[in-house]
Amino acid sequence: MRENFQEDQSSELIQKAQKAKIAASLLAKTTTEQKNKALENMAEQLIIEQAFILAENEKDIIAGKENGMTAALLDRLQLNEPRLRDMAAALIQLTKLEDPIGELLEEWDRPNGLMISQIRVPLGVIGMIYEARPNVTVDASSLCLKTGNAVLLRGSSTAIHSNKAIVKVIQHALELSGLPIESVQLIEDTSRKTASEMFKLNQYLDVLIPRGGAKLIQSVVQNATVPVLETGAGNCHVYIDETADLKMAIDIAMNAKTQRPSVCNACETILVHRKWASKHLIDLCTALREKEVRIHGDETLQQVGVDVIPASEEDWGTEYLELELALKVVDNVEDAITHINRYGTKHSEAIISSTIENVEQFFIEIDAAAVYHNASTRFTDGFEFGFGAEIGISTQKLHARGPMGLKALTSTKYIIQGNGQIK
Template identity: 55%
Template sequence: MNSLTETGKRARAASRVLACTTTGQRNAALTAIAAALEANAAAVLAENEKDLAAAKENGMIASMQDRLRLTPARISDIAEAVRDLVKLPDPVGQLIGGGSRPNGLKIEKVRVPLGVVGMIYEARPNVTVDAACLCLKSANACILRGGKEAIRSNTAFAEIMCGALEGAGLPRDGIQLVTDTSRASAGDLMTLDGYLDALIPRGGKGLIQAVVKGASVPVIETGAGNCHIYVDDSADLEMAVRVCDNAKTSRPSVCNAVETVLVHREIAAAFLPRLKEALDVHHVELRGCARTAALIPGVVPAAEEDYDTEFDDYILALRVVDSLDEAIEHIQRYSTGHSEAILTETYSHAQEFTSRIDAAAVYVNASTRFTDGGEFGFGAEIGISTQKLHARGPMGLNELCSCKYIVTGSGQTR
């Protein structure tokens, strides 16, 4: 028997209860969770300090430690994000289509919860709260399996949320955390057939591909972000420096951070030194082609794999290209389908770029860092889907629902 079978049974039972709850009941539970998170912040921070100490001892890089770190301000922001969910429309039961047939049948297409949602994710304890609360708002039960690096923080968060859920009169099993962080537990969650309606991996490319290839339950592929910015020959250079700097350094460990900047040869000599000056403030390591190295000092020669890597760190790949076509061909070769951008003042180039680039989010004259559920107005998100079936891009409340058809007749037969 799968070691998580009992967990799955409890989650399935909880999902049936949650599917019949009212908007008011779920919002009350979310409000209780937000208050409980703030009231118990000191306990969470104490557990997070233990996770951080272990991470430092194990040599975790600084940018990944930043993903793991909680602060009083971050916990306050997490609680406020839960309150923001309360304000959002309830997707469950929304009429999204339908009509009447010539035979008198009335057909309604309505949103319904997916049921039981599983998540496998890495060292980001905020995901524990985001995922659980998004699932609760959309009347889903969830089974969460975070990485070992954040197990103490995740456990503290889960205990607080389960207590608040129970106090609000909803089933405690609606939120369950897998405390076994072994590879075996991940495998068991991937094969929890009959209980898990969707499994969402959230993390690096290795984790995501392991889940996609190893799961027998339905998987929504998310997250891997080898994102590009192409600086066209007509780009406003001051804006381009500002956008590229933001896309790389505002938070380099997240999936919407830029990993490669492509620069048109006509403006490379003017642009690259200015970009380097901005990035030097953050000690960004630059890896570039031979033409890049000839224009700015201190560039590490780029290997083929550098253009195929999601660094999640203060590292940026650079390449000088001869044309828009060459930039698009580069992106088509290396893109993970997450977020791609062009900086240009030429309308036709912007149109061609958005037409030919196949990604969840395609930008004109803006940072890739905006690919986020909150920034898109969805509230928090459970992940960024890079696939095309069911959902694509930031996955908010609507994407945590499926649909069903309610057909009302008056005795019709066929």
């Protein structure tokens, strides 16, 4: 009995993966107009069907409350009319972005007469693994559709009613648009076993994208054999150099830490040059305390009598994601760079300085997706970069690094025209 049950579970995944592969081959030749029309229909259907979606979402909310879900998580799970309207607006916005598919990237001739061109094509089938945010269901589906990819969605069990409802509505919109409904499919079985099978579904999936907390992402990175677009974890630093302007340094440090502490591009450790610290450390700590930021300070801070929680080795590697940070005094830009390259997650790192040599050294030697001079790390974001959309922020070095726009969901193909060439 148990075994049959498990067989059925795995067959949902395999069956949907097979259908996704067929849908992907059809989507690859769909025109920009067809894709944009489908996005418009999706926006329209989200509004038309909002009563249905909200009723299903309510079931998840009730279950979440019964299971003691925190207020923050319930808020992420909650849908309502304004949120659905925002989702619909984002879909319309997406229709206005340039379609990357078919773009001619390069073309050249060879001495033997071969004409080679490289064009942008969809990736194929994308597996999206995410947590209890039903808005990711709409977001991921629409970005994949715009780039001609089929998507297999694997959301959280805590959002299963919301996700089923949204995918049903999206599939209806696809049908109205004459596109395969299997372009967007939800894996309804939210067991760990099925997720693990997805990790290794190289035969059908071209890429896996995890969206969520550090644990989810590490679980995918550590277990998947399907290529992964790693996103998320950000242990970001602001380094205040000897020659940093006082107001600018404090403004940027405060913004990077406090403007939205729960996101990956928020600052987690501030490094301060010893000479700047000797003059302005109290100002910085006062500003942080005014915003109720808990400070884990290094030995220097403790010695000079600043009232801080003593920082341990663990603090340098901690992504607090709250009004809490680590603070360390360093002797020079080299020390700052060494610390960041040791403890950072290669996401976003900032230097505040008026010394151009130090800035250049920081730019070259820091190993991160985005390196800032005199600006907040909070700008590492697809919209802030002007991409008009964001899949996530890649912290790996292959394929895409930093904020990922639509192009990150594409691959390329070489087209070679000959007239009988042989080797």
